Structure formats: structure tokens, C-alpha cells
């Protein structure tokens with residue numbers, strides 16, 4: 001009997017039927033990557049006559065432009081044109097959240113590396129030669145480098161934000177222990193392998209096509225239209241893939257694309273602008289450095305009763321994404337702990353550094369570092385291990401976050417306890433203790449790092465995506481979404497979804513470039529949400545097409561659509577294989593004039609946030625996990641190695657185990673790098689000193705943990721995660737924070753007089769000073 005029951009197409013096939021695909025699957029891009037065949041902006045086949053552009057940028061961090069002499073540069077043979085703010089037909093404005101950032105400096109410069117002009121020449125070499133011939137006279141203005149200095153001088157991006165839960169002032173009265181302190185975490189360079197770049201081409205009627213290495217094609221389109229003073233439909237933005245983004249191309253891919261388009265607008269010729277590494281390091285913003293002061297209060301039985309923090313975010317010279325990043329710092333200020341009385345405040349401090357920007361974790365890691373520091377400080381003073389305090393305060397089901405969301409499907413204790421038992425914590429402890437007893441020059445330290453990360457853009461309206469699915473008449477499939485592939489494997493995940501719905505081979509499905517004419521008005525690929533948002537839209541589109549195809553098959557077989565299914569490239573009737581193959585079914589659908597294209601929209605349900613109250617339910621769900629990091633410190637040299645990183649991670653029900661493991665391991669090591677060795681350094685004039693890979697060190701094969709073990713936590717996943725496979729891009733970065741505290745513990749084992757410091761990164765120089773620090777008088 002057939003009943004005409006209605007059901008939610010989106011949820012129709014969530015569970016059992018999809019388990020077949022939840023196996024280890026290779027990133028489909030690996031094949032072209034290893035052969036060097038993957039295409040990046042620098043690989044675009046350029047048109048004959050293409051010009052090449054180089055940016056002329058400010059040599060000073062703050063000042064008034066008195067005079068610029070372009071004459072020698074303009075006279076150089078092969079130089080076509082030099083464009084400045086005077087050549088902008090629309091608005092000289094690229095600010096995404098707050099309109100406070102010009103594309104080109106007008107009368108003042110606000111950071112070293114601030115773009116002033118674009119030199120366009122026959123070759124990049126000539127453009128670079130021309131850049132050297134430009135002379136500029138700048139009258140110095142006072143330079144602000146640190147967030148604290150900015151605060152003292154009242155230099156801010158916007159109004160501060162404060163989250164509050166309970167009454168922290170009053171709660172301190174009931175605390176047995178109260179500690180106050182200051183912390184610092186430095187910035188971090190994205191160091192995507194592919195530097196920023198774009199290629200603009202003139203089309204007919206003044207239309208322009210831009211190939212950009214951006215996480216946010218719509219941001220590029222919108223800003224280009226604004227700067228050129230033309231409609232968005234005249235700008236087409238296309239992205240094949242990025243050689244890494246890490247947040248550095250969420251907002252800051254835009255100016256280079258706009259500049260290339262501006263040159264194309266004036267010259268009616270293709271223009272290529274790809275930054276070299278030095279220019280990229282100097283001109284682009286990084287992870288925000290934070291200076292923070294905290295006050296933490298604990299009960300006798302080590303419950304955290306009250307917590308207050310003031311975060312000073314070093315935003316740089318313009319807002320960029322700083323307000324959103326500051327907000328996420330507040331969302332994650334208590335990490336995976338329940339604290340009943342919390343007051344957190346963040347100030348976005350305006351300095352004369354390049355505008356700092358999105359970086360994997362988006363302010364979350366900076367927030368978590370502070371509470372971990374406060375716990376370590378409390379533990380050290382009380383004379384217990386930090387672990388004891390961490391464990392006593394882990395989040396439980398139905399606990400409330402400071403922003404009002406009630407925690408559901410909480411895996412904080414589950415992942416913590418699983419880590420303890422799976423990795424045999426007693427014997428690990430014993431190992432460290434024995435080692436430290438038997439060795440005087442080398443000391444080991446261990447630390448736990450629990451994580452809790454909210455999934456969704458904190459700005460609710462951004463949580464949507466679309467998918468455009470074509471089934472071609474030979475049965476092959478082409479899919480366009482808003483997802484930008486940047487090495488994270490989202491294209492593979494989307495292929496898996498379609499392959500599963502249609503039950504056809506992965507090879508029958510192609511992911512098209514991300515293009516604003518096929519999928520419009522998109523949010524950037526960011527916030528760990530790309531696979532969830534675009535995957536859900538794809539799932540929806542594919543399921544709608546499937547229903548149509550089932551109808552075609554049912555008509556042919558003279559049965560009800562409910563009796564029809566697709567499996568392994570064949571039509572099945574009542575679970576019996578028929579003679580009708582997928583390609584045949586598509587031909588029948590063509591003859592029946594059935595639409596073989598679907599365009600679906602997905603918007604995350606349930607989420608909301610009220611900024612006037614700073615309360616709501618901003619996240620679809622949270623991702624949890626626990627890492628245990630062990631280090632060995634060489635107490636003669638101050639150098640360290642990481643023995644192991646042992647992780648229990650909440651993937652939900654991972655749909656692509658290989659890809660997800662890659663994300664966890666990559667993020668772990670990026671987090672360790674941020675906390676231990678990556679040291680961004682500006683001098684007092686605002687010049688970047690760590691401006692090359694000789695002076696900016698990132699983890700290499702020798703500095704990653706000798707042993708990395710990641711165990712999936714068996715959980716139900718979450719219905720708002722694509723196929724219950726939870727977002728995995730950013731959360732594991734915060735496992736790396738454990739590396740900082742492991743080193744602290746090792747120093748302490750060597751030098752009991754060491755007064756713990758919370759000033760990241762923990763470079764060998766700092767370790768050495770700590771090892772030989774004397775007892776304060």
C-alpha cells in the first residue's frame with residue numbers, strides 16, 4: 001500500500017543509507033596536486049597583451065603624505081600606467097564590516113605596507129623596477145604598535161563588547177582562592193603556500209571577469225563593484241581553488257582583486273597581480289595579538305565560581321573582520337568549562353599595524369589561551385595540577401554558556417575521560433615522573449587541552465548557501481556551490497554527497513569552479529561551516545532531482561515512486577534490480593522533458609543572537625575534544641621536542657575519515673606553531689622584522705610531535721552537521737595550546753622557582769630564561 005506521506009527531503013536519507021560512504025576516502029585533488037597539475041591564479045593562461053601589476057606601499061607606519069614623485073617610474077620603458085586613489089571611479093573604500101579602509105592611501109598612511117599606488121607594466125619585473133624609482137616624502141605621525149598603548153591613547157576601532165552571566169563581582173566574595181594576572185598571545189602569519197593574487201580580464205560592454213585566490217568570491221565582487229562604481233552583475237568572480245587560506249583570504253584577498261579589476265577598467269586589457277612572498281608578508285594582516293588581564297575565583301573544592309577578563313585585541317589600522325573576531329573571543333572565553341559567573345569584555349584597539357584578520361579559530365584560540373593561563377596560574381599557586389582544576393569544571397549537559405546558549409550533546413567529559421582511559425593516563429604520568437627523577441638535564445612536561453568550539457558564523461545572517469546541480473544527458477553530474485576548495489577537501493565531501501544520493505561512482509561527478517554567476521550572494525568559505533552549509537544545499541538539490549527521477553522510473557515500471565530506488569547505477573523496484581541503468585534513466589527523463597537541473601538553498605535553522613542583550617543561540621552545535629601533549633625540554637639549551645600528541649576528537653559521524661584526520665593533524669601543528677615557535681615581530685616604527693622564512697619559523701617535519709594519535713570519539717553526531725559529520729576545520733587548532741602548558745610544566749620540573757609566564761609563543765629563548773630564573777626576592 002502506498003501512502004502519500006510528506007517528509008522533509010533534507011532529513012530523508014540521513015542515517016543508515018549513508019553509512020556506506022563513511023569510509024576513508026582520498027581527497028580527489030591529491031591526484032593533480034602530486035603531479036603539479038592543480039591550477040592556481042598564477043597558472044591561469046593569460047591573454048596576449050596582459051599587463052602585470054605591482055603595489056607601491058607605504059614605507060612608514062603613520063604619517064602625512066607630503067609629496068610623491070612618480071615621474072621616473074612613469075618614464076621607465078614598459079611602464080603602462082600608475083594608478084592612485086585619484087583614478088578610482090567609485091568609492092575608495094574596501095572595509096567589510098566598518099567602512100574605514102581605503103583601497104589606496106589618500107593623504108595619510110596608517111601602516112607599513114599600506115597600498116598607495118598600482119604600477120602596471122608589460123612585465124612584473126619592469127613594474128618592480130619602476131617601484132624602486134618612486135620617491136615619497138612622509139611627515140611622521142606618532143606610531144602605536146601595541147594594544148595597550150592604543151588603549152591608553154583611546155585609539156579604538158569601535159565600541160567595546162561585554163558578555164555577562166550571573167554576577168561575577170558578587171561571586172568573588174564567596175571564593176576561597178582568587179588570582180589575577182596578565183597574558184599575551186602573539187599574532188600568526190597565515191603562510192598559505194599560494195600568495196595573494198588575482199587576474200582580471202575585460203569582457204564586452206565593460207564587464208570584467210576576475211580570477212581570484214579568495215575565500216569570499218562575493219566579497220570580491222561586491223567590493224569591486226563599489227570601487228569601480230558599477231553594478232555587481234558586471235563583475236564575475238571565479239575561483240578554482242586556493243593553495244591555502246586559513247582565514248587570510250576571507251577578507252584580505254579582496255584588495256588585490258579590486259586593484260587588478262581597476263587596472264582592467266582603465267586599460268581595457270587583462271591585468272595580473274600576484275604578490276610575491278615579501279610583499280604578501282609585509283602588506284597583509286595576521287592573527288590578532290591579544291593582551292589580556294583576568295581575575296579568576298575558585299571555591300575550596302576547585303570549582304571556578306567567577307571569571308572576569310578584559311581582552312585587548314590588537315586590531316591594526318582598520319576594522320577588517322576585527323569586530324567579528326572580538327565577538328568570537330567572548331564566545332569562547334570559558335572554553336569547555338562551566339563558569340556560573342562570568343564577565344568578559346573585549347576592546348578592539350586601533351594600532352599602526354596592517355589590519356589583522358581572520359585566522360583559523362577567529363579569536364577563539366586567543367580567548368581560550370587566557371582561561372587556560374588563569375587555570376595554570378591558580379593550580380601552580382594552590383599546589384595542584386592544572387588538570388585537577390580543568391577536570392573539576394568541565395561542561396555538562398544543559399549548562400549555560402555566558403552568551404545564553406544551553407549546551408546540548410556535550411562531549412566535554414566524554415572526550416576527557418576517554419582520553420584518560422584510552423591513553424592510559426596513569427602510566428603516562430608514571431613515565432613523566434620516572435623520567436624527571438632519572439634525568440637532570442632533560443625534563444618532561446605534559447598538559448591536557450580540552451576544546452569546545454561553536455559551529456556557525458556568529459553573525460546569524462551569514463549562515464546560508466546554495467548548490468546548483470546539473471545532470472548532463474550522458475548521466476554525468478556537475479555541481480556548483482559557494483564552497484571554495486582551499487585544501488580542506490570540501491569538494492571531495494560534496495562529491496561524496498551527490499554520489500551517495502544518486503548511487504553513482506565518484507568519477508561521474510565534477511565540482512565546478514566557485515563562480516558568482518552560478519552561485520550568487522554567498523558567504524565566504526569560513527567558520528568551519530563550508531561543508532555543512534554547501535553540503536546541505538547539495539544534499540537538498542540532489543534529493544529533489546532523485547525524487548523526479550524516481551517518478552520517471554515508476555512511470556516506466558508502472559509502479560509507485562515509493563517502490564523505486566537507485567543503487568549502484570541501476571534502478572531497483574521493490575529492492576529488485578531492474579534492467580534500467582542510470583544513463584538510461586536520464587535519457588528517459590530527457591524524453592519526458594523533466595528538469596535535470598536543481599538549485600537549492602540551505603539556511604541553518606534554529607540559530608539566533610540578540611546583540612542588544614548579548615544573548616541567544618548563535619551556534620548550530622559545538623565540537624569537543626581533548627588532547628594530551630607531552631614535551632621533552634633540553635634544560636641546557638632551552639630547546640624542546642614534542643614526544644607525543646594524543647587526541648580524542650569529536651567528529652560526530654565522520655563522512656570522510658582521511659580528510660578529517662588531515663584537518664585535525666594540520667590544525668594541531670598549526671596551533672603548536674602559534675603557541676611555541678612562530679614569532680611575529682614589528683619594530684617600534686611598525687616595520688615587520690619577521691619578514692621572511694629565515695626570521696619567521698613555522699613547524700617543520702622535525703618540530704612536529706614524534707607521535708600523533710587521534711582517536712574518534714564515538715558519538716551521535718548532530719543533525720545540523722552534514723550527514724552528522726561535524727565541522728572539523730578550526731576546532732583542532734586549539735589542541736596546540738596544550739603545547740604551551742606542557743613546556744611550562746617541564747620548566748617547572750627543572751626549576752621549582754620558576755614563576756609561570758603566560759606570554760606566547762614559548763620560544764627556546766624564553767624557555768632558557770625560565771629554566772634559570774631565580775626566586776623573586
Ligand code: LUZ
Nearest residue numbers: 324362456457458459526527
Ligand atoms: N568568519 C566570520 C569566521 O565572518 N564569522 C565567523 O563567525 C567566523 N568564525 C570562524 C572563522 N571565520
Ligand code: MOS
Nearest residue numbers: 247359360526527
Ligand atoms: Mo576563517 S578564520 O576564514 O574560517
